[in-house]
Amino acid sequence: MSGILNLVIGLAMGLNLIALGSSRLPTLIRAVSVQGVLLGVMPVLMESERLDWRVLLVALATIAGKGLLIPSLLRRAMRAANIEREVEPFIGFVPSLLLGAVGTIAAVALARALPLLPEHVGMLLVPGSLASLLTGFILLIGRVKAISQVCGYLILENGIFLFGLLLIHSTPLLVESGILLDVTVGVFIIGIIVDRIQRAFDSLDTRKLTALHE
Amino acid sequence: MNSLLLIVVPLVGAALAALWPNDRTRPWFLPGFGLVHVVLTFWQFLNPPVVAPGAWLGFDPLARAVLPAVSLLFLVCAAYGVSYLRIRSERPNRVFVAVLLAILGLLSAGHQARHLGLLWITTEAVTLAAVPLLHFNNAPRAFEATWKYLLVGGTGIALSLLGSFCLGYASLHGGGVGDLTFTALMAQGAGLSRPWVLTAWVLLLVGYGTKMGLAPMHTWKPDAYGEAPGLVGAILAGGVTTVAFTAVLRVRAVVAASGAGPMADRTLLVIGLFSVVVAALFLLGTRDFKRMLAYSSVEHMGILCIGAALGAAGAAAALFHVWSNSLTKGSLFMSAGNIRRAAGSPSMDDVRGMAILTPRSAALFVAGLFAVTACPPFGPFFSELQIVRAALGSGHGLATAIFLTGLLLAFLGLTRVVFGIVDGRPRPVVKANSKDFVETAGVVAPPLLLLGLSVWLGLFTPAILRTAWLAAVTQLFPTP
Numbered sequence: 219m220s221g222i223l224n225l226v227i228g229l230a231m232g233l234n235l236i237a238l239g240s241s242r243l244p245t246l247i248r249a250v251s252v253q254g255v256l257l258g259v260m261p262v263l264m265e266s267e268r269l270d271w272r273v274l275l276v277a278l279a280t281i282a283g284k285g286l287l288i289p290s291l292l293r294r295a296m297r298a299a300n301i302e303r304e305v306e307p308f309i310g311f312v313p314s315l316l317l318g319a320v321g322t323i324a325a326v327a328l329a330r331a332l333p334l335l336p337e338h339v340g341m342l343l344v345p346g347s348l349a350s351l352l353t354g355f356i357l358l359i360g361r362v363k364a365i366s367q368v369c370g371y372l373i374l375e376n377g378i379f380l381f382g383l384l385l386i387h388s389t390p391l392l393v394e395s396g397i398l399l400d401v402t403v404g405v406f407i408i409g410i411i412v413d414r415i416q417r418a419f420d421s422l423d424t425r426k427l428t429a430l431h432e
Numbered sequence: 433m434n435s436l437l438l439i440v441v442p443l444v445g446a447a448l449a450a451l452w453p454n455d456r457t458r459p460w461f462l463p464g465f466g467l468v469h470v471v472l473t474f475w476q477f478l479n480p481p482v483v484a485p486g487a488w489l490g491f492d493p494l495a496r497a498v499l500p501a502v503s504l505l506f507l508v509c510a511a512y513g514v515s516y517l518r519i520r521s522e523r524p525n526r527v528f529v530a531v532l533l534a535i536l537g538l539l540s541a542g543h544q545a546r547h548l549g550l551l552w553i554t555t556e557a558v559t560l561a562a563v564p565l566l567h568f569n570n571a572p573r574a575f576e577a578t579w580k581y582l583l584v585g586g587t588g589i590a591l592s593l594l595g596s597f598c599l600g601y602a603s604l605h606g607g608g609v610g611d612l613t614f615t616a617l618m619a620q621g622a623g624l625s626r627p628w629v630l631t632a633w634v635l636l637l638v639g640y641g642t643k644m645g646l647a648p649m650h651t652w653k654p655d656a657y658g659e660a661p662g663l664v665g666a667i668l669a670g671g672v673t674t675v676a677f678t679a680v681l682r683v684r685a686v687v688a689a690s691g692a693g694p695m696a697d698r699t700l701l702v703i704g705l706f707s708v709v710v711a712a713l714f715l716l717g718t719r720d721f722k723r724m725l726a727y728s729s730v731e732h733m734g735i736l737c738i739g740a741a742l743g744a745a746g747a748a749a750a751l752f753h754v755w756s757n758s759l760t761k762g763s764l765f766m767s768a769g770n771i772r773r774a775a776g777s778p779s780m781d782d783v784r785g786m787a788i789l790t791p792r793s794a795a796l797f798v799a800g801l802f803a804v805t806a807c808p809p810f811g812p813f814f815s816e817l818q819i820v821r822a823a824l825g826s827g828h829g830l831a832t833a834i835f836l837t838g839l840l841l842a843f844l845g846l847t848r849v850v851f852g853i854v855d856g857r858p859r860p861v862v863k864a865n866s867k868d869f870v871e872t873a874g875v876v877a878p879p880l881l882l883l884g885l886s887v888w889l890g891l892f893t894p895a896i897l898r899t900a901w902l903a904a905v906t907q908l909f910p911t912p
Contacts, residue, residue, distance in 0.1 A: 358583070
């Protein structure tokens with residue numbers, strides 16, 4: 219099972235690089251959406267021998283939330299705000315990709331320093347998680363438009379979800395559902411604000427948010 | 433049971449306020465439910481319940497040492513809120529009132545959370561709930577502040593979740609069975625996996641430190657406090673940051689139990705000193721008196737961390753400082769709010785001579801300045817004195833020197849701004865603007881009351897409060 223799981227994690231890590239290299243918002247949103255679906259499949263793969271309703275619930279909620287609902291909200295926000303489809307980077311696409319690639323290698327190396335339980339050895343969960351965190355940070359810092367920053371935040375959250383999978387068997391559902399609720403609500407509110415920012419500034423350009431400074 | 437009431441009552445109040453049809457009478461929900469909350473809290477404070485060790489939620493000694501201050505602050509802010517919302521009757525207040533009450537409920541839950549996951553969920557909920565409060569003014573600048581708050585705060589909260597996972601994995605790796613209550617984690621002690629505990633500590637300190645507003649994760653704070661209404665600033669600076677601080681204290685206790693206490697204390701001391709110094713430098717530069725309060729809050733969060741880093745004596749002093757800082761800062765935010773409303777601008781470039789235009793608020797603002805910069809006889813003087821004593825007692829001479837220098841610079845920065853706006857002759861524009869603002873008892877009495885409480889806390893610290901702080905310290909520093 220571990221082989222298939224690692225394959226899926228590897229795909230998710232590949233999507234990180236696509237997200238970093240894409241110059242158009244729809245591609246970025248699609249990358250995030252596909253990553254959400256992959257993440258939803260992972261708990262089922264991990265627990266395939268002792269599948270219960272909790273794991274299925276987490277999987278379904280993840281696919282519905284990260285894979286469908288949030289991307290559709292993002293697309294709606296993009297249409298409603300009538301913004302251009304280009305991403306507009308602070309950090310260029312090639313430097314972003316290089317940073318992402320170096321980060322991925324560093325994540326694999328760093329993950330070796332942390333001890334794992336025998337059943338988790340050989341899984342790519344920790345490197346995948348670290349790489350996604352880093353990708354999220356690069357997008358948060360290196361992109362101008364509010365929607366691409368939201369996508370960066372989502373990839374960051376996906377990285378945390380990947381790490382959470384290590385604990386899916388031991389921690390109560392409360393923690394798991396708390397994550398999903400948070401992601402959905404958080405982006406929902408961010409979406410509203412994006413909408414408001416649009417009305418106030420007539421663009422989603424966070425570079426214009428510079429009135430407040432010393 | 434009662435600990436649940438503390439959470440449920442304000443939430444019910446929030447739901448009722450959301451359904452209440454009348455904008456003019458709705459603000460009375462705030463002091464009404466605030467009063468019930470204060471009564472419930474102090475009843476529990478006087479009759480501390482026995483909390484089962486494995487309970488996820490409970491009025492334990494740490495909650496008992498801190499939550500009454502937050503409850504009291506909320507009640508006074510709520511009384512101020514009635515007058516404030518009357519002045520701002522042009523803005524709909526349904527969301528504002530409901531969200532404030534919801535935040536009170538969530539703050540009660542956060543202070544009482546004895547479970548790593550529950551603590552995180554409540555902190556997250558408070559973060560999100562505060563969003564509508566920040567853009568109450570509905571201006572472009574308020575949107576900008578909200579966006580930054582969400583982006584920085586959201587990232588911080590995400591990192592604290594990752595930290596919680598790491599701590600969970602530390603327990604699992606050390607043979608734990610997935611019980612993430614702080615009691616269980618502390619009991620596991622040295623059994624926790626060391627590399628994971630260290631990773632968790634860094635992430636949790638950064639995460640909850642963002643919520644507290646420790647430098648360098650403080651960047652959201654000046655924007656948010658600068659643009660939000662005064663009473664929102666008071667509750668954020670006195671209540672929300674306190675939850676994050678108790679979270680840091682609880683996590684520190686787990687890290688210390690695992691044997692990495694000295695390392696945790698060192699990081700706390702460094703980040704605390706760094707916050708004090710950074711805040712002091714920004715205080716010397718800012719020209720906006722509401723942003724000034726935000727930097728002052730960063731400074732005091734740093735002081736709390738320094739206290740927490742100095743062992744049992746320092747932690748007791750830090751809990752004392754939570755009280756004195758919350759009450760004093762509340763008073764400052766309200767008088768600053770009055771001046772801001774009367775003057776129409778928060779910048780010392782436009783605002784002068786407020787001692788003539790709003791004499792009462794200006795007097796309160798100056799008194800609050802001396803209180804928050806730790807002049808006797810106000811509370812912060814005594815709590816900071818205890819922290820300095822604890823620092824010298826544990827041989828941190830250099831840290832004390834940096835700390836005192838930071839305080840001095842902060843004092844210079846604060847007095848520069850405060851006297852800049854209070855003194856002098858008012859500009860005609862400001863004069864005309866301030867005609868619409870009347871200093872009623874409703875907007876002057878609450879900050880005065882908080883200042884009075886601050887003096888009382890300093891001069892006549894009740895013995896029962898001292899024992900409550902010591903009991904909390906015993907919970908956090910169990911003798912082996």
